[in-house]
Amino acid sequence: MAQQVFPTKGNLIATKKTLALSTMGYDLMDKKRNILIREMMGLVDQAQKLRNEVDEIFDQAYAALRNANITLGMIGEIAESVPLDDGITIGYRSVMGVDIPIIKYEKKPVVLSYGLYDSNSQLDYAFMCFQRVKEISITLSEIENAAAGLSDAIVKTQRRANALKNVVIPNLESTVKFISDSLDEKDREEFSRLKVIKAQKTAKAKRLAAAQAEAAKAEAVGE
Template sequence: MPNKQVFPTKGNLIAIKKSNALAKVGYDLMDRKRNILIREMMTHLDDVKLLREKITITFSKAYNALQEANTTLGIITDLTEAIPIDNGIEITYRSVMGVEIPKIIYAKPPLKLSYGMERANTKFDYAYRSFYEVKLLTVTLAEIENSIYRLANAIRKSQKRANALKNIVIPEFEANIKFISEALEEKEREEFTRQKVIKVNKDKQKTLAK
């Protein structure tokens, strides 16, 4: 429906046509952005599925090995406390259509046994190696899942804006253009009829004056 507060003038018609053209460009950009972001997200979805499955399997093996180590060694708190804290993670970002996608830079520490061998056994060693692998996989998964979350959020916003332009803004502009164009055409017809009547009356007056 046209906006009844829009006055049917040539100036308004020109302005609304320009706004409508910009809205259509905006819609095309939003739609293109959405498609690019969807393609970017799709490249990560299979990786997430595989990583989650691998983490689940690896963590299960690690936990079972740790339980067996606890059974054979007793409570091994002193061994776990000997494992150093890992602070080798940094985060940078790359931009995809204005969306900041995280990139984790991980200075992966070499796998080395930092606890006393006299208190450990092969079960604990296996658990340690398995949890180390879980940690590496989790770092990768965190990067990918965060990327997917950001992309999905940006896709939702882009879709919402594109829908608003396509279903509300552009139709309103086009309705106003139609309303103003028809009103101006009607004015032109009225003016043409008025001028024609004036000409006929003048011609009549000239004829009578002769």
């Protein structure tokens, strides 16, 4: 649907410029969307591999922990003695203007928080497995958050691209056509008007010439 604009050459030029910019904007958004999709799909593949690895190590860790609990008895006190890990910081990187979180983990030397007499090989193995799960989970959370952020950006970019493609650009094209058709119609009307005026002037000139010729003839007869 054409916008309601006054059909002038100035408006035609301005609308064509807006149409060109909108078309360029759509092309850029489409390229951005494709880049974001490729980036996200790569992250999704990485996340799936890490989830599989986490599940496998979790199974091993819980099996070892279950065996340790059977042989050592209640290990709740040992679990509570494990210190909190504060070696995580969060930063950001930009992908096509989208801020993606980066989780930096300062890995510290593994120090057992329990005595040798309070443990066995199963508990030690469970401890190491959970350490590995923690490290993978940090990487996995970074990737999953990045993928979620990219997914939101893709939806927003797609929505804007669709608005340009399906609404803005067609409206501008209709407006350009409306103005062009109106100006062409004005040109045809002006041409017709000038043609009529020219015909009237020509007819008037012929009548004047005929009158002058008739007058000259009458004057010659009178002499």
